[in-house]
Amino acid sequence: MDICDVNGVSLGVDEFGEPDAPLVLCLGAPTTLSWPDALCEQLAAQGRHVVRCDLRDAGASSHGDLESPDYTLRDLAADAAALARAFDERPAHLAGIGISGMIAQVAALDHPDTFSALTLIGTRPVAPGPVDDDLPDHDQATMEPLFSRPLPDWTDVDSAADFMAEGARILGNDADEAREVAARIWQRTQDTDPETHLADQLGMVFSRLDCQPRWRERLPQLKVPTLVVHGRLDPFFPVGNGEAIAREIPGARLLVLENASTAVPAADVPEVVTAMVGL
Template identity: 30%
Template sequence: MNSAVERHPPKTQTIQVNGLSFFVETRGNPEGEPVLFIMGLGAQMTLWPEALLNAYADAGYRVIRFDNRDIGLSSQVKARLNGHPLAAMARYRLGLPLAAPYTLHDMARDACGILDGLDITRAHIVGVSMGGMISQILAGDHPSRVRSATLIMTSTNSPRLQLPKLQLIVKLAGVGAKGHDEEAVVNRSLAFWKTIQGTVHPTPLQEVQERLRSDFRRSYHPAGILRQTRAILATGSLSSITRRIRVPTTIIHGTADPLVRPGAAKQLQYLVPHARLQLISGMGHDLPEPVLHEIAKSGLAMMASV
């Protein structure tokens, strides 16, 4: 067999969890130890690089990825948001309570429900950004479901952490976004991508643009992205949960991440003393092809020791 698709033909299904429908894909050895990949804010499961998924499948694991609620081909939550996004961010920063249709705790329960739907008791967890926050909740509050945790470019979500640059905060809040046709969305997303990708291994912009077009045609639900953002803000700091993590943990972070600053990774390592921290020089808030081998090697080494 010549291609990764032939080696690991993906299978898709929908699983009903918490009154919602989730689009789930599995690949690799169906008898292998399961690895659940959890994506970040506003990103469909298609953002996981195929090369990274297939590295785990090649190692004999059962690889699972899914669209979070409110994104991709999973269910949208029918709920309106109250208040201006920037006002919500201000309340979060001040540590004030914030209303939201759901929180990251609900999204962690989604992940548990997906494992139930696949008849999986425990899984290795790989989470990126918001998915890394969900992974912390799983490992801290649902330890019986987690064999190990790989936390990539994520944080405890503490409002005391260094903020991203102001222009990123404004863009994340959706302020000034105009146009919802394909060209407008792709151009806006491409501009955002340029600000968060790394300095050493930037992905060619044509490749990024092609992926953005493909994702737009697959699904585009901007209201869901705003609700996911509100879920992060309403959840607040995860520090007390992160302190309870006892499963083997690897933390991976780029030194050039402008969105979730490298100091967040160091705080995670402090709160999870047994965790291994790997800083990747020049990596931003992205998963560029040249560093995928390094990311997979680090995660697989830790998982093999469990």
């Protein structure tokens, strides 16, 4: 891990591939480990310089008040633009997954000259909170068991990893992989207090952000090649959200992973890499 100072904050980053290769910037959700190692390694093998980063208040990045963050969604979008320019003067391929897919949409709209392509995985075109009437909301049959569980002892790595593995099982993801990733995130967490571990594992700070103004109505303004990837089985942001994004961004390609939920399964990584490189 390295630290990159941009836009008045410090962001944790790690890199794959040659620094002079075309840049693919992968925004964490909230940490770098939202992006599978295999996906980053295969992109690098295809001639890309992959930089994945922690968001503010996550991983090795700057931390503030986790209960009342003093920044907005558009600040995170500006972070992405500044980070891309710090690594390469050429326009970059920007990628977001889950909550960082929202940041990526706003970044591409607010900083059009900074980005040459856009990949959006498992996300939606509106901020946290009530969704538009035409968009499917969280599947409540999945959300009830997911959010009714007692919280773990976040200061114990095994307790935290078991909790995240069980959450992955409920969502339809690979529980063993989720347990391994959760343990790695836990080891990277800056502080030992439960609130910081909670922020790193679940990204709860994002739900407290000011995400106004809306950006969905601006999506037709996007001019960059865009790939929208969505799991057919995603109960958190059901696939209709990805379909809506793909309809509203001119020329966007929709790639539906038929056996995937919220995470990109190992078996689907090569297809996603091929599609990203093809933009």
